[in-house]
Amino acid sequence: xxxxxxxxxxxxxxxxxxxxxxxxxxxxxxxxxxxxxxxxxxxxxxxxxxxxxxxxxxxxxxxxxxxxxxxxxxxxxxxxxxxxxxxxxxxxxxxxxxxxxxxxxxxxxxxxxxxxxxxxxxxxxxxxxxxxxxxxxxxxxxxxxx
Amino acid sequence: xxxxxxxxxxxxxxxxxxxxxxxxxxxxxxxxxxxxxxxxxxxxxxxxxxxxxxxxxxxxxxxxxxxxxxxxxxxxxxxxxxxxxxx
Numbered sequence: 001x002x003x004x005x006x007x008x009x010x011x012x013x014x015x016x017x018x019x020x021x022x023x024x025x026x027x028x029x030x031x032x033x034x035x036x037x038x039x040x041x042x043x044x045x046x047x048x049x050x051x052x053x054x055x056x057x058x059x060x061x062x063x064x065x066x067x068x069x070x071x072x073x074x075x076x077x078x079x080x081x082x083x084x085x086x087x088x089x090x091x092x093x094x095x096x097x098x099x100x101x102x103x104x105x106x107x108x109x110x111x112x113x114x115x116x117x118x119x120x121x122x123x124x125x126x127x128x129x130x131x132x133x134x135x136x137x138x139x140x141x142x143x144x145x146x
Numbered sequence: 147x148x149x150x151x152x153x154x155x156x157x158x159x160x161x162x163x164x165x166x167x168x169x170x171x172x173x174x175x176x177x178x179x180x181x182x183x184x185x186x187x188x189x190x191x192x193x194x195x196x197x198x199x200x201x202x203x204x205x206x207x208x209x210x211x212x213x214x215x216x217x218x219x220x221x222x223x224x225x226x227x228x229x230x231x232x233x
Contacts, residue, residue, distance in 0.1 A: 001202065001205040001206060001209060001227060001228070001229055001230060002227070002228040002229075002230070003209045003210055003213060003225050003226070003227050003228075004225070004226045004227075004228060005213070005218075005219040005220075005223045005224075005225055005226075006223045006224035006225070006226070007223075018183075018185075019219070019220075020213075020218045020219055021184070023209060023213060023218070024169065024230075025197075025202075025205055025209065026169055026230070027196050027197055027202060027230070028167065028190070028191065028194075028196055028197070029191040029194055029195075029196065029197050030167070030168070030169060030188060030189065030190040030191065031188070031189045032169055032171070032186060032187070032188045032189075033186065033187045033188075034171060034184060034185075034186045035184065035185045035186070035187075036182060036183065036184055036185075037182075037183040037184060037185055038183075039182060039183060052185070055185055056185070056187055059185070059187035060187060060189065061216075062213075062216055062218050063187065063189040064189070065212060065216045066208075066209060066212045066213075066216075067212070068197075068201075068205070068208075068209075069189055069191050069194075070191065070194055070195075070197075071191030071192060071193060071194030072193075073160065073191075073192040073193065074189050074190060074191055074192055075162060075166045075168075075188075075189075075190045075192055076187070076188070076189060076190075077166075077168045077170075077187070077188040077190065078185070078186065078187050078188070079170055079171065079172040079185075079186045079188075080172065080183075080184065080185045080186070081172045081182075081183055081184050082183050109172040110172075111168075111170060111172060113165075113168070114162060114166060114168070114190070115161065115162055116159045116160060116161050116162055117159070117160050117161075117162055117192045118157050118158065118159055118160075119155075119157065119158045121155045122155055122156065122157040122158070123189065124155060125155015125156060125157075126155060126156060126157045129157060130157060134187070
C-alpha cells in the first residue's frame with residue numbers, strides 16, 4: 001500500500017524545501033519513505049551531510065511512528081537522486097567565439113545497500129546516529145560517482 | 147555489557163546473514179534516471195513474517211491517519227492511497 005501526498009506546486013522565487021511525497025508499506029512489512037529534496041527554480045539540488053541526516057532522521061522517525069514494523073531487528077537503506085546543470089559546449093563553440101553553449105540537466109543516483117541489521121528501538125533512541133551514518137554513505141557514494 | 151549499560155535503545159549492530167529485499171525507487175547507479183531530486187529511506191524487517199492480509203487491509207486507513215497525526219504532510223495536502231498489485 002502506498003500513500004501519496006498531494007504536492008503543492010512550487011512557483012515562487014527562493015527554495016522549495018521539499019518534503020514527504022509518499023510512504024509505502026510492502027507486504028513484507030518494509031516501510032519506505034520517499035521525499036523530495038530542496039530545489040530552486042532551476043530544479044537542481046544540493047546535498048550536504050547535516051541536511052541529509054536531518055531528513056533521513058525525520059524519515060526514520062516517521063517509519064517507526066507508523067507502528068507497522070513487527071520485528072526486533074531491521075535493515076536500513078537509503079537512496080537519493082540529485083540533479084545538476086552541466087554546461088556542454090556545442091560543436092563549433094570555439095569558432096563561434098565561445099558564445100554558444102547549452103546546459104543539460106544531469107541526474108545521478110546512489111543507493112546505500114544495507115549490510116547489517118540494527119535493533120528496531122534504536123530508530124527512536126539513536127535516530128541521529130543512524131541517520132548520520134546513512135547520510136555519510138550517501139554523500140560518499142555521490143563523491144565516488146563523479 | 148556495554149550495550150545493556152547504554153540502554154535498550156542504543157544501536158546494536160549485527161551483520162546481515164543474507165541480502166534483504168529493498169524496494170528501491172531510484173535507479174541503480176550508472177543507469178539513466180529521470181525525475182527531480184529525491185531521497186528514499188527504507189526500514190526492512192529482518193526475520194519477521196509477512197504482514198497478515200488482515201493487517202494489509204487495515205493499512206489504508208491506518209497510514210493516512212498516522213501521517214496526519216505525525217504531521218508528516220501539510221494539513222491541507224490530500225492523500226491518495228494506491229494499493230500494490232495484488233492488493
